């Protein structure tokens with residue numbers, strides 16, 4: 001199989017990830033922070049060490065400000081519902097995933113917030129000045145994807161934050177964590193939501209949310225934390241405030257191994273490899289008169305996510321042919337981001353999305369170019 005669905009979840013993961021899951025499950029899987037026995041203490045140490053490792057990876061100074069969640073969706077909902085209040089205005093872009101769009105839409109429909117969606121260009125570009133112009137006195141938050149899950153376009157979050165130093169910036173790093181360098185302090189990120197199971201190579205059921213000092217969220221979920229058990233009020237300190245219930249400790253051990261793998265390889269090496277593959281794919285497809293590329297079509301301006309359509313062919317049928325005839329796994333249709341497709345001009349049929357990772361090879365990309373060429377020429 002040629003796996004090109006890494007934007008959904010990465011496959012394969014480094015062996016060390018699954019080894020870490022197993023070791024944790026066999027040796028450290030008491031309930032962290034709940035009991036005082038040796039196994040629970042080992043679990044608490046394990047959880048702390050994962051928190052420190054992931055915080056270090058994003059240059060988060062105080063690891064207690066990083067909470068673990070099930071995925072990026074849970075992190076984004078925790079941030080949006082935890083921060084926004086009646087009367088707040090929110091600015092976002094037209095490239096966002098439904099994990100941002102749906103909670104914002106729900107809050108808008110309930111009359112809690114007002115929303116401005118800044119349009120991106122057909123190549124996925126966003127002008128920082130347009131974001132600044134959308135600000136109002138009641139603007140409480142700017143929410144932006146770091147990189148589009150549909151076309152890979154990288155948004156200029158550093159430049160945007162520089163224009164609005166006072167307004168909190170929530171970055172959806174589902175597609176960029178482990179793929180692009182992320183230093184929350186250097187980029188001025190106030191809230192960072194990420195998946196553990198994509199570019200960070202962690203298992204499914206892992207993700208996280210960072211909140212910068214000075215920002216206080218309310219908790220979406222209250223319950224057991226192992227702390228202040230005598231009180232009926234949920235703890236108001238991090239990480240317990242936003243981490244009720246038993247965590248996915250084996251998954252988080254795997255996430256630490258994923259982050260360690262990235263640190264060993266170096267993000268620059270990973271990015272170089274993925275840019276090379278992206279360039280190869282874009283070049284290979286660009287010459288074909290029936291194949292359309294959607295998005296930046298520039299490896300420097302995008303992650304290793306490439307959206308294509310073939311004239312006269314349904315994206316779902318193309319993806320099925322790739323799977324059945326060539327053993328190429330990819331994703332077709334709207335990729336949970338209908339507004340992004342309206343922006344790119346590919347709504348409602350969507351696109352075929354080919355998303356690569358560090359583990360893909362040049363030979364696999366050449367085979368994919370050949371397969372798409374065959375399909376476009378009607379050989380399949």
Ligand SMILES: Cc1ncc(COP(=O)(O)O)c(C=O)c1O
Nearest residue numbers: 071072073097099149172174195
């Ligand atoms: C840009 C973006 N945001 C959010 C999500 C949601 O991530 P998760 O599946 O970890 O909840 C995704 C998933 O594909 C995504 O691509």
